[in-house]
Amino acid sequence: MINDNGTLVKKNDVTLNPMNRGLLYGDGVFETIKAVHGKLLFWEDHYFRLMASMRILRMEIPMDFTPEHLEKQLVDTLQANNLLEKPARIRITVYRKGGGTYLPDERGVGYYIHAKEIATPFYTLSDKPYEVELYKDHYVNADILSTLKTTNKVLHVTGSIFAEDNAYDNCLLINNKKSVVEALQGNLFLVKGTHIKTPPLEDGCLRGIIRKQLLAILPLMKEYTFEEASISPFELQKADELFITNTIIGIQPITKYRKKTYTHTVTSALLQKLNVKARLG
Incomplete structure (x- = not known):
């Protein structure tokens, strides 16, 4: 219906x-x-x-x-x-x-x-391999319209077709300033040591709902530092963890980008806190 x-x-x-x-x-x-x-x-x-x-x-x-x-x-x-x-x-x-x-x-x-x-009531951590690649055929404009969920999603459609044709689980999008903005289906977070970062809205990333929840959770995790800052493609292979967030999956850890593989220690800790927030919210 x-x-x-x-x-x-x-x-x-x-x-x-x-x-x-x-x-x-x-x-x-x-x-x-x-x-x-x-x-x-x-x-x-x-x-x-x-x-x-x-x-x-x-x-x-x-x-x-x-x-x-x-x-x-x-x-x-x-x-x-x-x-x-x-x-x-x-x-x-x-x-x-x-x-x-x-x-x-x-x-x-x-x-x-x-x-x-859908399959699961709350957010779970997938242990399956999850490989991504940059999608560079088209770019996200670094402006306020790119932060909205409009019905114009041709960039994400063509990127999804590219990912399927090349056997990737997802692709990361780049803006017109050559910064990494987000994934096809969600926001991107990067972990290096005890530092966590995610692209700012000014870079054109989606104003994500789960992104917003993590922005409230992360300052409470005193063992980590956090910032909203642009991410260059070169940082991806230096990171310890990469993960994607969206409303349906919650948090999806990335396991491989090119020759780099990633852990998911921070991802696991955040997922537990997100589930608590979801139950209480």
């Missing part, structure tokens, strides 16, 4: 207007949320990121787009798909209504919500 602007519709009965601006111009934003037994993990952070993204894109936010209203729509969608007692990923896509060309005819919005069952 798909939630089409508050109405639950069978998947095969949903129709997409050919003038939908999300389709024609990538004029939309989305949030992908992990749900565990009907609870939306880090919902408040997802909600405020969605509202901030809509404001940046100059969308008119409906009066009924309250946290309570949207949460109910999401939970209703989970229930309609028999996912209230199962772990799931649920996505809300908000698009600008109306026609027009680059200039829209109106600023109002519509939305779709769909959900899918």
Whole structure:
């Protein structure tokens, strides 16, 4: 079942207007949320990121787009798909209504919500090999639009195809200043000794939800130092650990980049603290 602007519709009965601006111009934003037994993990952070993204894109936010209203729509969608007692990923896509060309005819919005069952309720550490490579065919622009989850993700699509064609598990993206920004499916963290760093938003990385949780956790781990700073490609092979974060997997350790292999000591410690935060949040 798909939630089409508050109405639950069978998947095969949903129709997409050919003038939908999300389709024609990538004029939309989305949030992908992990749900565990009907609870939306880090919902408040997802909600405020969605509202901030809509404001940046100059969308008119409906009066009924309250946290309570949207949460109910999401939970209703989970229930309609028999996912209230199962772990799931649920996505809300908000698009600008109306026609027009680059200039829209109106600023109002519509939305779709769909959900899918996933394997695990909480975050676990994978012990499988996970190899990455740089994707250099196209670059991330170091600007505020790159930090948003918009429906224009061609860079990530082509990068994912490149990764599959070359038997990589993921790729790391570079910005137009040649700094490493993020992975195709999440934010990047680097560990060297007792120092941890992640690219700043100014480099164009996604304003990630799990990134935000770790930014709150890391200052409390007094055995480590931490900074938001640009990462050069040369630093990757000097690191002791690299890991990727996103809402669905939590933390994914990278095991290999080119000839370098990595440990996951810090990754394991952070994952435990993230699970505690997820349960309490």
